[in-house]
Amino acid sequence: MTTQPPSAPPTLEDVARVAGVSRATVSRVVNSVRNVDPKLRETVERAIADTGYVPNRAARSLVTRRTGGIALVVSEPERHVEAFTGGVFGDPFFGRVVEGVVSHLRPQGLHPLLMLVDSDEERSKLVPKLRQEQVSGVLLISLHPAEDPLPRMLTDAGVPTALFARPARPAPVCYVDVAHQDGARIAADRLVARGCHRVATIAGPPGTPAGQDRLAGFRDAMARHGHAYVAVAEGDFTEHGGERAMERLLAEEPALDGLFVANDLMASGALTVLRDAGRRIPDDVAVIGFDDSRVALSCRPRLTTVRQPVEEMGAAMARMVLDRMADPELRAESVIFEPKLVVRDSA
Amino acid sequence: MTTQPPSAPPTLEDVARVAGVSRATVSRVVNSVRNVDPKLRETVERAIADTGYVPNRAARSLVTRRTGGIALVVSEPERHVEAFTGGVFGDPFFGRVVEGVVSHLRPQGLHPLLMLVDSDEERSKLVPKLRQEQVSGVLLISLHPAEDPLPRMLTDAGVPTALFARPARPAPVCYVDVAHQDGARIAADRLVARGCHRVATIAGPPGTPAGQDRLAGFRDAMARHGHAYVAVAEGDFTEHGGERAMERLLAEEPALDGLFVANDLMASGALTVLRDAGRRIPDDVAVIGFDDSRVALSCRPRLTTVRQPVEEMGAAMARMVLDRMADPELRAESVIFEPKLVVRDSA
DNA sequence: TTGTATGCGTTATCAT
DNA sequence: ATGATAACGCATACAA
Numbered sequence: 001m002t003t004q005p006p007s008a009p010p011t012l013e014d015v016a017r018v019a020g021v022s023r024a025t026v027s028r029v030v031n032s033v034r035n036v037d038p039k040l041r042e043t044v045e046r047a048i049a050d051t052g053y054v055p056n057r058a059a060r061s062l063v064t065r066r067t068g069g070i071a072l073v074v075s076e077p078e079r080h081v082e083a084f085t086g087g088v089f090g091d092p093f094f095g096r097v098v099e100g101v102v103s104h105l106r107p108q109g110l111h112p113l114l115m116l117v118d119s120d121e122e123r124s125k126l127v128p129k130l131r132q133e134q135v136s137g138v139l140l141i142s143l144h145p146a147e148d149p150l151p152r153m154l155t156d157a158g159v160p161t162a163l164f165a166r167p168a169r170p171a172p173v174c175y176v177d178v179a180h181q182d183g184a185r186i187a188a189d190r191l192v193a194r195g196c197h198r199v200a201t202i203a204g205p206p207g208t209p210a211g212q213d214r215l216a217g218f219r220d221a222m223a224r225h226g227h228a229y230v231a232v233a234e235g236d237f238t239e240h241g242g243e244r245a246m247e248r249l250l251a252e253e254p255a256l257d258g259l260f261v262a263n264d265l266m267a268s269g270a271l272t273v274l275r276d277a278g279r280r281i282p283d284d285v286a287v288i289g290f291d292d293s294r295v296a297l298s299c300r301p302r303l304t305t306v307r308q309p310v311e312e313m314g315a316a317m318a319r320m321v322l323d324r325m326a327d328p329e330l331r332a333e334s335v336i337f338e339p340k341l342v343v344r345d346s347a
Numbered sequence: 348m349t350t351q352p353p354s355a356p357p358t359l360e361d362v363a364r365v366a367g368v369s370r371a372t373v374s375r376v377v378n379s380v381r382n383v384d385p386k387l388r389e390t391v392e393r394a395i396a397d398t399g400y401v402p403n404r405a406a407r408s409l410v411t412r413r414t415g416g417i418a419l420v421v422s423e424p425e426r427h428v429e430a431f432t433g434g435v436f437g438d439p440f441f442g443r444v445v446e447g448v449v450s451h452l453r454p455q456g457l458h459p460l461l462m463l464v465d466s467d468e469e470r471s472k473l474v475p476k477l478r479q480e481q482v483s484g485v486l487l488i489s490l491h492p493a494e495d496p497l498p499r500m501l502t503d504a505g506v507p508t509a510l511f512a513r514p515a516r517p518a519p520v521c522y523v524d525v526a527h528q529d530g531a532r533i534a535a536d537r538l539v540a541r542g543c544h545r546v547a548t549i550a551g552p553p554g555t556p557a558g559q560d561r562l563a564g565f566r567d568a569m570a571r572h573g574h575a576y577v578a579v580a581e582g583d584f585t586e587h588g589g590e591r592a593m594e595r596l597l598a599e600e601p602a603l604d605g606l607f608v609a610n611d612l613m614a615s616g617a618l619t620v621l622r623d624a625g626r627r628i629p630d631d632v633a634v635i636g637f638d639d640s641r642v643a644l645s646c647r648p649r650l651t652t653v654r655q656p657v658e659e660m661g662a663a664m665a666r667m668v669l670d671r672m673a674d675p676e677l678r679a680e681s682v683i684f685e686p687k688l689v690v691r692d693s694a
Numbered sequence: 695t696t697g698t699a700t701g702c703g704t705t706a707t708c709a710t
Numbered sequence: 711a712t713g714a715t716a717a718c719g720c721a722t723a724c725a726a
Contacts, residue, residue, distance in 0.1 A: 024722080295641070709715100
C-alpha cells in the first residue's frame with residue numbers, strides 16, 4: 001500500500017465504485033441494515049477496509065437530523081475575573097468524573113465535548129449552541145450554588161441530561177449521587193466502634209445538599225448511638241475553611257476524641273490544626289474524611305475516609321444519557337451509590 | 348414571547364423569508380462578507396435575532412470541507428485493564444491543562460473534544476477518526492514513555508498539532524514546555540542562598556526529558572556554586588517513589604541539609620520520610636519541589652516549589668493550533684515558559 | 695434484495 | 711449588491 005497523499009477522504013460513492021454496487025447498498029452495510037446479501041456484504045466490507053472509509057458525521061447528521069454528540073458541560077455561577085486560581089477543572093474531582101464518563105463513552109466510539117458556562121448569559125445561549133455543536137445529550141456538572149436554571153432549560157428543550165449530584169430543587173431530570181447520609185453513618189459507626197466519646201464534626205456549607213445530608217446523617221447516627229449532641233462547625237469545603245473550623249471546635253470542645261469532616265480537603269486542614277495543638281492522631285483524636293480524594297493520601301497521617309465512587313458515578317451518567325438518546329420516552333432516573341469506608345491511618 | 352415547542356430549528360431559509368431576502372444574502376450577513384447593503388444587513392440581523400437562528404455546523408462543514416473542530420487528545424501507552432486507579436484524568440495536571448486550553452478556546456466560541464487513545468491500534472485509527480469527528484486541530488498530551496507515533500502521524504496528515512512538553516525525539520511539531528533546567532537552577536540557588544552545604548536531589552525517571560533536564564540543570568547549577576557532587580536518588584514521580592528515594596538518600600547522606608525533588612508528589616513523600624526520621628523542615632533540611640501542584644499546599648510544611656505555569660502552557664497550545672488552522676503554512680513553533688519559585692514553608 | 699432519486703442546511707459560483 | 715442554483719456526503723422512501 002502506497003502512502004496516500006492527503007487527498008480527499010473516501011466517500012460512500014468511492015466505496016460503492018470499488019465494490020461494484022450502489023451507494024445505498026454500502027450505506028446499508030455501514031449501518032448494518034438487515035436486507036443485504038451476505039456475499040455482497042462481504043465484498044462491501046472489504047472495499048470499506050481497502051479504501052479506509054469512515055462515515056462523514058456531518059453529512060450523516062445533516063440528513064438524519066440526529067446528531068448523536070455528547071457534551072460534558074460545567075456550569076459555574078460566575079468565573080472570577082482573570083487568574084487561573086484553581087477553577088473547576090483544577091479540582092481533582094473533575095478529573096475523576098471525566099475518567100468515568102470517558103470509560104463508558106469510548107467503547108461506543110463517542111467522545112464528549114467539553115463546555116464551560118459561567119454566566120447567565122451563556123446559560124441562556126446554551127441550548128442553541130448545543131444544536132450548533134451537534135450535541136444531543138448532556139452530562140451536567142453544576143457548581144451553581146443556588147438553583148441552576150440549566151437542568152430545567154435542557155429538559156424543556158428535550159435534551160437528554162444527567163446531573164452529577166441531586167439538584168437543589170426536585171426536578172424531572174436524571175442524576176447520580178452518593179448516599180451522603182449512609183456515608184456519614186458509616187463514619188459515625190467507626191468512631192463509636194473505636195470508643196470515641198466526645199465527637200464533633202466539621203460540616204459543609206448548609207446551602208448544599210451534600211453539606212446538609214452529611215451533617216444530618218452524622219447527627220442521626222450519633223443519636224442512635226446515644227450521643228444526643230455533637231459539636232458542629234461549618235466549613236466551606238476548602239482546606240483553609242477546615243483549619244478555621246477546627247480551631248473553633250477545639251475551643252468549644254477541647255477534649256474531643258473523634259471527628260468527622262464533610263470532605264477530605266477540610267479534613268486535611270483540620271489535621272494540621274490538631275497536630276499543631278499537640279493532638280496525636282488517631283490516638284488522641286480519630287479523624288474521618290469524606291470523598292477519598294487525592295489529598296487523603298498526602299495527608300499525614302493518611303486519611304481514613306468515606307469513599308465516593310466518582311468514576312462509577314460518571315460512567316452511570318453517561319449510560320443514562322445514552323439510554324435516553326436511544327429512547328427519549330424513558331423516565332428520569334436516579335442512581336444513588338453506596339459509599340464505603342476506606343481505612344487508613346487517621347481512624 | 349411564547350414558549351417554542353421543540354420544533355425544527357430555524358434555518359437560513361427561514362431567516363430569509365422573515366427578512367424578505369434570499370438565502371444567499373443572509374449567508375453573507377452571517378459570514379460578514381463585505382458586499383451587502385447596510386439597510387438590508389440590519390433587517391437580516393433583526394430577523395436572525397427574532398428567529399433565534401444559529402448556523403448548522405454540519406451543513407456548513409459539509410460544503411466548505413473545513414471542519415474547525417479541536418480535540419484534546421490524551422495518548423497513553425496502554426491502559427491497565429479495569430480499575431479507575433488514577434488514570435491520566437485523575438492527575439491534577441490534566442485539569443490545569445484543560446483550564447488553560449478552555450480559557451483560550453472559549454472566547455472564540457470553540458469547545459474541545461476529549462479523546463483518549465491508549466493502544467497502538469487506536470493510535471493508528473486516530474487520523475480517520477478525527478476526520479469523522481470534524482476535528483481539524485489537535486492538542487496532544489502524550490504519556491507515551493518512549494516515542495509516541497502520534498505527532499508524526501498527525502503532522503503527516505497535515506493536522507495542526509501542538510504538544511504538551513517537548514517530544515522525546517526532535518520533530519517538526521509545535522510544542523510548549525517549561526525551562527526545566529532554569530527551574531532546577533532556581534531551586535539550587537535558593538538552597539545555596541539558605542546556606543545549605545550538603546545537598547541532594549530526588550530525580551525523575553531518566554527516560555523522560557523532564558527527568559533528565561531537571562537533574563542536569565540542578566547538577567550544573569550546584570557545580571557552578573562549587574558543589575562538585577550531589578547525591579542523587581531516582582524516583583518515578585509518585586509519592587511512594589519519593590518515599591523510597593528519600594530513604595536511600597538518607598542512608599547515603601545522613602547529614603544532608605538541602606533537597607531538590609523533581610516533582611511535588613515525590614517531595615510530599617520525601618517530607619514524610621524526613622519527618623519520620625526526626626528532621627525538622629526547613630531548619631534541618633530545606634526541601635524544594637517542582638510543579639506547584641495541589642499537594643504542595645496540603646503538604647506539611649507547605650512546599651516551597653518551582654511553579655510550572657501549566658494553564659498558560661495550555662492556552663499557548665490552543666493558540667498555536669488555532670494559528671495553524673488559520674494558516675497551515677506556519678512553521679512549527681515552540682514556546683518555553685520560565686518557571687518561578689513559589690516560596691512557602693519548606694525552604 | 696438492490697438501485698434510483700430526493701433532500702438535509704450551507705457555501706460558493708454564477709448570472710443579473 | 712443581490713438572487714438563483716449547484717454541490718457537499720449521506721440516509722431513506724420508493725421503484726424495480
